[in-house]
Amino acid sequence: MNTEFVALLLQDLREDQISVADADLTTFAIDQGPVTDYQLPLAVVWAESVANVQSVMRAAAAFGVPLVTRGAGTGVSGGAHATAGCVVLNLTRMNQILEINPADEIARVEPGVINGDLNAAVADHGLMFAPDPASFKISTIGGNIATNAGGLRCAKYGVTRDAVLALDVVLADGSLIHTGHRTFKGVAGYDLTSLFVGSEGTLGIVVGATVRLKYLPTIVRTLAVFFPSVQQAAAGVLALGAARVQPCILELLDGPSLRELDRRNGSNLASRGTALLLIQFDGLAAVAEEEVAAVELEKIGGTVSREDPQEAQRLVELRRNNRGLDVDAENRVGEDVAVPRSQLVHYITALEEMAVRHGVDLQVIAHAGDGNLHPTFSVPSFEPGRIAALNAALDESIDKALELGGTITGEHGIGQYKLRWLGLEQSEQVLGIQRNIKALFDPAGILNPGKAIPARP
């Protein structure tokens, strides 16, 4: 590690804010995404203030050192993977909730605040921070913003972008800007806030956020509806839509997913049906909506079970904990495509056909209300010879989602892992515009290089 660079950092940071220890370099080399190009960072730096971030940014700019900013590292697209010669800038110590204003229904937070901690803090005021990625108990608001994270409640409450009113951002030259507004509405100038949300640390470093809170529902009703086939469950999503009721949670789990959950948790979901729609309604309409949903889903062959709050929580927890299935082992590949809801049934049928043709297993879990699917292809255990089949099925699943009018990523982001597919979805011209925007904000190319948008071909 360049001693002059470290000396510069130490002008503003304490020694315990910088590490070049192997254990740290290894720990912070990757997030939870698949690793295709393993690189160790040169150092890990823990910023504790906006001024710290500015110092690190200026030092990095002066020495041309790439910065990979990260929160809890729960991303699953490799957006926080280290790249060659980089310093990892860890923001988890910037974890103060700066303000909760229950009358304005907003909070101001540092980027390292844990999503679940913010939710716990605002619950006392009858409020919630709606974006709820499955990792919400450990993921940071800054990471949620970097990836424009989704979650279970999006269909009703929107994604992270919809909850972010204003941002404080350190730019590539170390300067600090403020974007957006504290008010719910505001149309002064271009929407720079939305440009930073989801940009994966490639345009600037988010060091503060003003977020809009929503009303924490006091009434929640939960239905577990089992179907004889996954296609019928998917059709149930459309039936709910046709009945014009809006669940806050609408998750689809196919048979293999239920069996895996049972195996891991000792539950007995698979014995209750082939596929499950786990549905929650909340707010003062929840009871009425639940009734409409029960009637409509029974009509199309669903077995409706009204779950008590304890069982409801258990089921939702089971679903959330299922997150790691996507990509946590060498014998699995998975993605987070989204398709228009009318295509859910066709898409799941196509996935099943692909799995059979490539001789691999398939599990499908979906935020079905959004048409956002997490299909996972797997083989029983790691066999080098089967990797090609897994990847062929995976590529095909991406192509099919696009063919049906979908997107390659509903909520996880491009990161490093999905760069190879972005050109299938977006034209070279649109990619070029994004490269130009990137160059505007980061002319030296040191902000999380090689992420979010592909390099010029």
Add this chain to the structure above:
Amino acid sequence: MNTEFVALLLQDLREDQISVADADLTTFAIDQGPVTDYQLPLAVVWAESVANVQSVMRAAAAFGVPLVTRGAGTGVSGGAHATAGCVVLNLTRMNQILEINPADEIARVEPGVINGDLNAAVADHGLMFAPDPASFKISTIGGNIATNAGGLRCAKYGVTRDAVLALDVVLADGSLIHTGHRTFKGVAGYDLTSLFVGSEGTLGIVVGATVRLKYLPTIVRTLAVFFPSVQQAAAGVLALGAARVQPCILELLDGPSLRELDRRNGSNLASRGTALLLIQFDGLAAVAEEEVAAVELEKIGGTVSREDPQEAQRLVELRRNNRGLDVDAENRVGEDVAVPRSQLVHYITALEEMAVRHGVDLQVIAHAGDGNLHPTFSVPSFEPGRIAALNAALDESIDKALELGGTITGEHGIGQYKLRWLGLEQSEQVLGIQRNIKALFDPAGILNPGKAIPARP
């Protein structure tokens, strides 16, 4: 008018798509915003297809002719005012609804589709296009997108940006790009869609949009709650928030506004109280929410009247028709600031104090659920000597909104009229970033020049 330029246009357009007639130049010289720099366009061009727009754009680029794109011209910030040497590109003939997909809950439209026409068309499917600017019966979706229009239902349903999933945009070189996704969620690449929404035709020309529809509520309950003072009415907004109920409409009208409505419409609102909160709840929770609201507002001195559907519609229509009050005469000035909701009471008190001090009259109407106010300062009739007092009060109202953590424009946009105030809200650096983005998309500066962001100082 340059004959070579016209000849180039006529390669792709019919003669009846181009006019240089005085009547047309005058009609399309301005929108409904205040006029501070009156300019006639050189010509008006009616595009009827994407290819037409591309032709006009290419011709304009070739001859360095500025293009001011417009829909119905209902904007109130001068975003569609003609500028020196410009051609006005009128998109109102591109008014086809290209697709309504009730299962996907989306529609694809040309930019000239009238907001109200889209709503009428999708209502048969139990759906609505939620953004509802007061002008929705005559304003176009393209114009709504250009200004990121708000409306009455925003607090619950969001603004135009929240309803736009994907855009087709003709760029300054005449090329056509597609941004966004047809799915509810999608995080592939930077959020170019949000960058174009609200950019007032300064970055590209929106020639198509994919919009997300929401469920058209079958149950609507309306309360008219009169208060002894406008401050108490504003406090009612906070009381509803504290009770954690979410109206779809929450409009505040002060005494002078009620008297003006009565005078114009023969109603008797002013006799019922000093200030009015007009409140609507919708959906399956509406009845329960209405009860909570009635109880809470009676507690703080409101006189609650449950209105039948006919009277409810009449009241909402009265409110919507009040829009023109803001800026429709020389003896009035008005704006659309927004403040954090906790500041509503203080802000209204400050406005009243300003009006007294400057010796002008004041009316306040607000989308109070958003903290978005439309205060209007006026004098009884046009008197040149009083203009300075009106403008002084107006400037002060802007300063005060910013001091309270607000924004200079909640929903109308910067256009031409509010350029002078944008620097009060945003730093020179943030303005510079926006100029750089503008230069990236429009290096020749021919897309609606002099709008949305101020020129370099």
